[in-house]
Amino acid sequence: MYVVETNNLVKKFGQLTAVNRISLKINEGEIFGLLGPNGAGKTTTLSMLATLQKPTSGNAFVGGHSIITEPLKVRKSIGMVFQEPSSDDELTGKDNLYLHALLYGVPKHLISGRIKEALELVDLTNRQNEMVRRYSGGMRRRLELARGLLHEPKILFLDEPTLGLDPQTRVHIWTYIKKLVKERKVTIIVTTHYMEEADELCDRVAIVDRGRIVALDAPAKLKRALGGDVIRLKVSNPNMAALKKLKFVKRIKKDGDFISLSVNDSGTHLQEILKKAGKVESVESRSPTLDDVFLHYTGREIRDTEAEGGWFERMIASRSR
Numbered sequence: 001m002y003v004v005e006t007n008n009l010v011k012k013f014g015q016l017t018a019v020n021r022i023s024l025k026i027n028e029g030e031i032f033g034l035l036g037p038n039g040a041g042k043t044t045t046l047s048m049l050a051t052l053q054k055p056t057s058g059n060a061f062v063g064g065h066s067i068i069t070e071p072l073k074v075r076k077s078i079g080m081v082f083q084e085p086s087s088d089d090e091l092t093g094k095d096n097l098y099l100h101a102l103l104y105g106v107p108k109h110l111i112s113g114r115i116k117e118a119l120e121l122v123d124l125t126n127r128q129n130e131m132v133r134r135y136s137g138g139m140r141r142r143l144e145l146a147r148g149l150l151h152e153p154k155i156l157f158l159d160e161p162t163l164g165l166d167p168q169t170r171v172h173i174w175t176y177i178k179k180l181v182k183e184r185k186v187t188i189i190v191t192t193h194y195m196e197e198a199d200e201l202c203d204r205v206a207i208v209d210r211g212r213i214v215a216l217d218a219p220a221k222l223k224r225a226l227g228g229d230v231i232r233l234k235v236s237n238p239n240m241a242a243l244k245k246l247k248f249v250k251r252i253k254k255d256g257d258f259i260s261l262s263v264n265d266s267g268t269h270l271q272e273i274l275k276k277a278g279k280v281e282s283v284e285s286r287s288p289t290l291d292d293v294f295l296h297y298t299g300r301e302i303r304d305t306e307a308e309g310g311w312f313e314r315m316i317a318s319r320s321r
């Protein structure tokens with residue numbers, strides 16, 4: 001049995017199809033990622049799985065229960081950590097957890113033990129009696145993770161768990177998520193628009209764009225499937241036409257003074273590329289990343305789609321000005 005299974009899940013908002021026939025099968029103990037730009041339909045997918053929104057059509061089973069006919073059973077088996085931080089600033093970390101345990105109906109005699117364990121797992125024991133407003137961004141996320149665990153769910157949904165955090169703190173949060181899977185044997189479904197996050201954290205990734213899954217596999221396999229290397233050249237006036245004619249060049253993209261080419265057998269062909277390119281100032285060759293995978297399947301870079309941004313990122317950006 002799959003821990004989560006969705007069959008052609010669809011969510012429409014008026015004319016807009018936010019989630020378009022998503023079918024997934026997720027195994028126990030997996031960290032499964034939904035990777036895609038803002039507006040791809042990740043949050044909407046999670047909220048249907050968490051029974052917060054009803055699908056327009058299709059069905060899904062979470063922990064063996066139908067999200068349509070058994071929403072209460074689904075809710076009991078999952079924990080959810082939302083994209084927007086939702087802890088109370090004016091309470092201590094510990095009191096936030098206590099409140100949440102009550103809301104989730106954790107039996108009174110178990111609450112303090114569960115809180116203690118959860119705080120230890122995310123390394124907040126020493127700071128539990130401080131007001132959350134004094135917490136750093138990373139500490140808040142850790143508190144939210146702890147909160148999602150209090151009723152001991154076997155399935156945890158994390159919506160952009162490191163959104164807006166600096167790279168170091170992000171790596172830190174990944175460590176806690178991995179620890180959770182190891183120590184608690186939970187299955188995790190995590191959404192992200194950070195390529196490195198999907199790459200580092202997830203056993204398998206579904207790349208989502210405009211409501212559809214465009215690719216699904218282990219990150220290493222997705223990258224390997226692209227084949228070849230990516231060569232990046234700095235050229236002031238590149239001869240694009242000549243480069244495009246080379247048959248071993250699979251993809252080519254111009255980005256300011258740089259051009260990136262996906263090339264099979266790059267070693268063999270480098271000389272010819274350099275000869276055709278024009279006046280080359282620098283050359284760099286690397287293996288494909290998930291960015292390249294995204295570009296391959298969508299024709300766009302995930303960064304290009306970031307311009308609109310989410311409200312949370314705008315808020316973070318305006319704060320740090």
Ligand SMILES: Nc1ncnc2c1ncn2[C@@H]1O[C@H](COP(=O)(O)OP(=O)(O)O)[C@@H](O)[C@H]1O
Nearest residue numbers: 013016018036037038039040041042043044045
């Ligand atoms: N309640 C809603 N009403 C109307 N449109 C919505 C609603 N929720 C999400 N959308 C739209 O659905 C699309 C997918 O949104 P979302 O699932 O939040 O994407 P993601 O989490 O991948 O950024 C977006 O175009 C968004 O504007």
Ligand SMILES: [Mg+2]
Nearest residue numbers: 042043044083
């Ligand atoms: Mg979202």
